Amino acid sequence: MQQSRLKRVLILLAGWCVALLLFFPILWMVLTSFKTEIAAISTPPLLFFRPTLSAYAAVQAQSNYLHFALNSIVISVGGTVVALLLSIPAAYAMAFHPTRRTRGTLLWMLSTKMLPPVGVLVPIYLLFKTSGLLDTRIGLLGIYALMNLPITVWMLFTFFREMPHDILEAGRMDGAGTWGEVWHLLLPLTMPGVASTGLLSLILCWNEAFWSLNVTSVNAAPLTAFIASFSSPEGLFFAKLSAASTMAVAPILVFGWFSQRQLVRGLTFGAVK
Amino acid sequence: MSTVGATVPMADMTASQPAAERRARRRMLPLVAPAVGVLLVWMIVPLVLTLWFSVQRYNLLNPALHGFAGIENYQYLVTDPDFWASLVNTLVLVGAVLVVTVGGGTLLAVLFDQPFAGKGIARVLAISPFFVMPTVSALVWKNLMLHPIYGIAGFLWRLVGLSPVDWFATFPLASVIAIVSWEWLPFALLILLTAVQSLDHSQIEAARLDGASFVQQFRYIMLPHLSRAISVVIMIETIFLLTVFAEIFVTTSGGPGNATTNLAFLIYARALLQFDVGGASAGGMVAIVLANIVAFFLVRSIGRRMDI
Structure with missing residues (x-):
């Protein structure tokens, strides 16, 4: 004892x-x-x-923090919405109407996530440069949507798989089309799963610091790039640096606290639940 | 968890009715095609371009220099001591962070599985670093923690009578490893804790009643149960750690010398600081090959567990 x-x-x-x-x-x-x-x-x-x-007042007055924060919000939310719009239909089809190719498709999607960003930095940078996408919100938003697409598909797939098929079956008997089935039955029933998928995507977009540092400079630079600008030697203002960092981290930290459970599933592609 | 999905005999459906499957596939194609299509483009186009650039003479500063280079860029790369240093740095960084995070994460997962007062809050605090953006954690560590004069580490050092150390100058790679480990330890903890909690605790109880020591319980029950989660953590972390960038960009810029230049930073420097597109692309191909070796095992081990 x-x-x-x-x-x-x-x-x-x-x-x-x-x-x-x-x-x-x-x-x-x-x-x-x-x-x-x-x-x-x-x-x-x-x-x-x-x-x-x-310090907060000084950050606000000196640099237009709001400009970078707005970029972060627009790009993260936009990237997440695009990723969800592309992945909900795909995950639905693969979870409820699997074919022999479903498994291969899912694994292939996972494997695209393994392509290291630095390996394709040069062509993406040059493509962006020639097409005028460099330092634009839409350019970074597109990268983020594609970057997270495999994760959102996988996560939604594992959530959808846990739905009893009978419910959707019943909806089909009542004459609901595919879209009705997804919109009126599947999404409301799997809302917690869809929400945590979106949340994970938001967190990953918000914190992404390879593409944001390399393909944006001023106009489309999100908070990760804004914070990095404090690393210059003359920027030795600890209070201001901390204030800016706190503002950059706080919202996503709170999101993370609320969704820690579901994140495991997304981060491990459903291998650990 | 997956029992609900598993009760539906999906395999039957696909195997016994080829005609119905064809119809289903046709109907589902428009739903899957957009996601697959954009991913395909996103993967193929840059990959082919990287491969193409890597065999070209292509420098943005010198337009006169162009044409087919063959393996010239690769030859230049392998004879460049910076490249080998960066490869070693990359592997040391990945290896060290893996040891710290997986080892520490496993122990912490077992610790946080025990009941104690305020566990929920303690767990939330412990996993918080994972949600901090890399540029912020690099800045906070560089200035607030490890600054030789004003940092907490300097203060603690003086407190015990040692002279302060300029961490990023004296132990550059170790400092970067410390920052990256701090970011990824919570990830390992989060994943492994979830796995620990899915263990049937009556097994532990039975072993304890049979007189198994704590170490034995850990070694013979916990560790085998965790092996799958540990392998997933190792592989996912490796994918991300191979391309650590922001932490180096903010703290040391690859220096002093090339002490903290990893492959990702080397390619960045080649491409966007020296404008050597060909050389950077050759480095990019090396990064892709490295990641693919890891990815091969990851995809296989996840695929093996998929119950489709």
Whole structure:
């Protein structure tokens, strides 16, 4: 009994230590964002201080943060919507009317995800350059939609597969066409799955930092590129840097917390549920 | 989880009625075709172009230089010490991060499977780094954590009486590995924890009653149960880790020297800093081949478990 209580306390301590250690850089970033620039670089580091919003105000005033945030929103949401529009019909067809080729098609889709972006950077960059897509929202949006398409198809497929076929069968008896079947029966019934698929796609778009750094500069640059511009040596303003980072990370972090369970399925292509 | 789907005899349907299947396929084609079509274009066009450029003399700064190069770009690549350094850096980065994240992730998954007060919140905190965009985590680590003067690490170092270290100058690759591990450890934890929780805990209970030690329970029950999830984590992480870019771009720009230049950064530098399209494409082909070796195993192991 004595030993098991000791064990419980040790587990409690270990669990919380690990959690706080992993979270500490994020916590410190948020704390620093509420400091003045002087307080932010004080040694020893200040744990207690009078919080101020001056860094946020400065970020807002100096750089048009909103421009980059808007780019991030438009590109992430747009890319996700396009990916969902393409993948819902495909996942429906493969889940409810599988043919001998379905399995091969799914695995092939998975394999396109394995093509490293850096391997095709050069041609995409040049194609974008010649077609005027460089540094445009629509260009990056297209890349993101295609980048996430295999994942959304797979995730939707695994969600749709779990739906009892009888329900859709009943709908078909009532004379619903394919679109009616998808729109009025399948989507409402699998809404949680569709939502978490969209959420995962949003998170992946929001945080993507290879294409955004390479095919955008100013006009279409999302927050990942905006934040990267703080890495220049003269940008040693810890409070401002933290404020901008906090604003860039906060929305997606909250999304991630709410959808952690379903993410596993999408991130492992349904191999771990 | 998949039992609901499995009760429907889909295999029967496809095997016994070829005519019906043909009809179904015709009807379903317009639904699948758009997704397959755009992916096909997205895959084939850049791939063919990369292959084509890699055998061309093509430099954006020197239009006079053009024509078929054959294997010249590849020859130049393999005789370039930077290329071999970048290949080694890539493999060291992938290997080190895999060891840290899979090893740590497995242990943490078992830890977070135990009941303790506030577990839900602790778990959410622990997996948070995965949702932070790479450029932010690189900046936060570079400045707030590892800055030699103002960073937390410097403070802790002075606290125990050591002189502060300029991490990115002294241990550049190790610093990058630390950042990337911090990002991916939560991923491994999240996936492996889900797998741990799907284990039938009465097995553990039975083993415990039979007198198995904790290490034995872990070794003979937990680890075999996790093997599938671990292999999936390893392969998915490898795919992403082979092309780590933003963390290097923000912190070290591949330096000092070529100490943190991985294949992804080398290709970026060749293409967009030196405008050597041919050379960069040859590097791109190497990256594609590397990723395909991993992908081969990943696709096979996922395919084997698909119950279609």
